[in-house]
Amino acid sequence: MSVHQHYWQGEFIGDEEAGRRLTELPAAVEAALAEGLETETVLAACDALATALSDPGHPVRARLVAHLPEGEDPAVLAELGGLLGRRELTRKLRRELGSATPGRLNRADPRETVYEAWAPVGLVAHVAPGNAATVAPLSIVEGLLAGNVNVLKTSSDDTLLTQQLMAELAALDPSGALAARIVVLRFPSSRQEWLRLMCAPADAVAVWGGEAAVEGVAAHVPAGCRLVEWGHRISFAYLTADAWSEARTLDALADDVCLLEQEACSSPQVVYLDTEDEDEVFGFAERFAAVLAARPPASAGSPAVGTDPAEAAELTTTELMARLEEHLG
Structure with a gap:
């Protein structure tokens, strides 16, 4: 039946x-x-x-x-x-x-x-x-x-x-x-x-x-x-000064970023801050990195496990460009 x-x-x-x-x-x-x-x-x-x-x-x-x-x-x-x-x-x-x-x-x-x-x-x-x-x-x-x-x-x-x-x-x-x-x-x-x-x-x-x-x-x-x-969409998050220091906001943002290991269109790939102060940007980055680090690693059934060559190349390129840009400040 x-x-x-x-x-x-x-x-x-x-x-x-x-x-x-x-x-x-x-x-x-x-x-x-x-x-x-x-x-x-x-x-x-x-x-x-x-x-x-x-x-x-x-x-x-x-x-x-x-x-x-x-x-x-x-x-x-x-x-x-x-x-x-x-x-x-x-x-x-x-x-x-x-x-x-x-x-x-x-x-x-x-x-x-x-x-x-x-x-x-x-x-x-x-x-x-x-x-x-x-x-x-x-x-x-x-x-x-x-x-x-x-x-x-x-x-x-x-x-x-x-x-x-x-x-x-x-x-x-x-x-x-x-x-x-x-x-x-x-x-x-x-x-x-x-x-x-x-x-x-x-x-x-x-x-x-x-x-x-x-x-x-x-x-x-x-x-x-x-x-x-x-087709695929790119999403971003935008945080104002009264929101980016709240632990609850950072937790919610981390949940969105990690949703389905970035396979969801609604998962932000970029986070914008409403500020002109570079020190605030780096300060936020350090706090948010700690929040992301507390998230559990990708599970065996995660879509991110076993990336194809094109996906792996994009990840490598993004990481290397970030490292090169460090030398430019």
Whole structure:
């Protein structure tokens, strides 16, 4: 008996059923798009979920904590709740699509009889990263805000957090419109046939990851389909004078720096200080070095263990450049 690890339009199913439904994905997408989706439906459900995630005693949050990746701080659910609130999502819609109701026809210029509105592209296929628990659900929410049907792939090593989150979100929509637009599949990238079936009818494909991940997905993107790449990002931390001397701040910064051994996009590679005093810079560096030194070494299962030649060369080059610059002051 297969484990029900896939979420398909409102229900959990196993591998065999998921494989069968993938062959019928175009028809399922067409049926879902035939039913309209109001932006207010998405905002109301997301806001209700945000309230639940922000309440430590809420049963929804308690159910989701059990599906967090090992070592993940439960506070990440509250952070996710902060991003799903009505105010945040409405601001996002206005900033990116110009209106809180982007699907409504508006007359851009009163002197002309020209009306404009945003319309969904159709089916968006998402390929989520394995090192950021909140990216997958937020990627689906963005697709829902634009009115799209969404099919998302998580790694076979991931927990069922995204599936459970989407199930909780869909349960907060009595109309069933959200459930009809959400499919979350959990399978390894080696299962190329499934990847092909989910990308073949897609109108846009959003892939998160490095060059190898993008290249692997791009091979399945059909002609005319939009490929949206979310590759590696560089992050930095910025500390003001009233923060860089606090032990709590330094501990939190060290946690971020060491997160997944610098494999996470949110792990700062650079720390900026709000000062013009060089002595303060070096003083901070000494204090922060001590905090970093107190962190445990990389575990055997760490992504940093067994770096490839390019990664090793970059580490060596950075270290040697720092040593050479010492002679220049």
